[in-house]
Amino acid sequence: MAVEPLLGTRAQRAFVLTIAVQAIVVIVMVGLTFNRVRQEVVFTNQYKTLPCYLSLFILAEIFELAMAFDALRLRNVIELLGIIFFHAALIVFSALQVHESRVALVTTNCPPGTAAWVCSGGPGSLWRKVEPFLIVAPCIIGASWLFLIFWIKQLYEEFGWVIFHVVGANPKLKSMYQYYQILICLLKFDFFCFVGVTMQLLIVVLSDNTAEFGITIAAIPVVLFLLSGCAFAVQREIKWLMGVSLALMLAAMTYLYKLVRFYEPSSQAEYSSTRATLTTFTIVAFLLLLASFCVGVRCFLDFDKGLHESKVNGQSYRPVKIHKDVFKLGGMSERQSSYFTGGAPLGPRISIE
Template sequence: MYIPNSKWTWAFMLVAFIQAVVGVTLEAYVFAKFQTSLRDKSEEHAETTTIPTYLAVFMFGFIYQLVLVYDALRLKNTIQVIGLVLYNVGILIYAAIQMDQISDAVDVLGKGHYIADHFWPSIKPELIALPCLMGFGTVLFAFLAWKLYDEFAWTIYKHISADLRLKRRYLTYQIYIALLKFDFFFFLGFTVQFLVVVKRTPNAEFGVTIAVLFITFIFLLLAAYWVRKESLAGMCVVILLYFAALGYFLFKLVRMYASSRERIKDYIPARKSLTSFAVITLLLVLATIVVACMCAWNFNKGLKPHIANRKPGPGPEAGKPYSTEMPHLSGPAPSRMTID
């Protein structure tokens, strides 16, 4: 439960908490207003599930971000802190897409008089406020991430020593672990939206999509475990599965735009949102494949003891978040010293 006690870490946590509370409150208001504005027989339309799904994914995104913020500060992971700034940008884009998709869904429901006329004017200000909140939060995150980078650099220096090659390997490992955590959210967000919003999915495809939910969680845990243990065989399996995931998301993306005219109608209520999630996930998977290969290349080169010895909480000596006692490294002593 240890978090480094400094004004910048607490400021970062506070910004994330306030953003999450305000964001979830706005989304909860829109959700409640939507449920009370629906009329009889509205459940026959896909749009009645589209809007709650958007809102649920958005609220989960805020809660998951809080978990990642705590995790990044606990581990003093500068890469994850920077990744959280980009994650906030992703949620900002999703907030803009969400407003457009909800507007389209309300238009469809309004034509059939399945929703109260006052619904859209009553929730439009909240939907406009959300991207503004995210934009301001992103600016604050970026500033605080810069301050935290300077603060955490000294801890990394003490933990890894002045060996530049070892520091690069450790940086690669940090990037890989951070990517796995962000992969989880976008994998899950895409799959849940696809399952709930897209109607008339063939049974075989629906079953595969359900299986992906469970496989993803186990797979990401194994991916983190094998890189820590420096298992080359395990990483080869992981990289092959990444390529399978790449094919899966490409198939889903093509399916949304290249299906028959009748099938495309099933994707229209969530196509913009699904497309944004699919594209971001594809980019993340590609980045993860590259970094996974780099991690595998770094196996058996002296990094494993440092990863195994890293402690997120206070060490045996009071006030020290990590043990600074370094395991013996073979080879000549490093000739250069630097602090990032």
């Protein structure tokens, strides 16, 4: 019989279902907000917060769902914990959007041809009509976060011994492998933060005839090369490529200068409706990149120390067909039997009394 296939346990199915249901509800709420505003205003720079908000939430929910399947496929406890932190960040982001949507909709500088009630914040205004939808989003995400913590606790018990299976009982190898998993997880979240910041700048702020727009576009392939190159280098232990990736990470950290642009008098008006979100994304992206660099250096120092095969082959999971009586000699549980390297079972153990 097949043992623990992907989504083969209640905890796995409930974990994915929780993320999927909250994603659908939140996207519907944001979509209703977007549609209601679109009926009343033209999406000029002042109102571009809403389409950007919708785009970011769709991206975030798809990313989180993909990460959930990836974590379950790899039986990766560290990635599951990363999803918990990411989900908490979504609560903060959705709460910030309530504030930023109000800044965009409630204004004294009402665009020409727009009814006064659209720009006011009183009863019957456009803001009052969309406010409930915006408030529902962080509430739903917060409630689902509690459910995810419960399911991840069960998944931890289900997957917790996988690192032992991949690298054995050697504490040093176990530590090195955990740092490798942390780096791969950080690189995935680096990708989301980079895409999130870039999307906000391109949709909301930058004009396509400015140098800053061109620089932002040019940075996209560089960052993608950085992230994919670093992941490939650390897995295959390619020293020159890892060195280039770490150097590019240091260079990319200078992106923190954008914070000055958000607040300096000459440009702060451009970022008025997205300043809080952009600031949060930029700081989080910087901290993630700094953490990736530090962990990357640690992983680089662990090259050629016997972990190469585990990194290349250890994360491939394939459920296998077994029979219960195979494990009577080894004293192995049926759950443990699903984690064979390349499908090869461990031999029976001999105990000396």
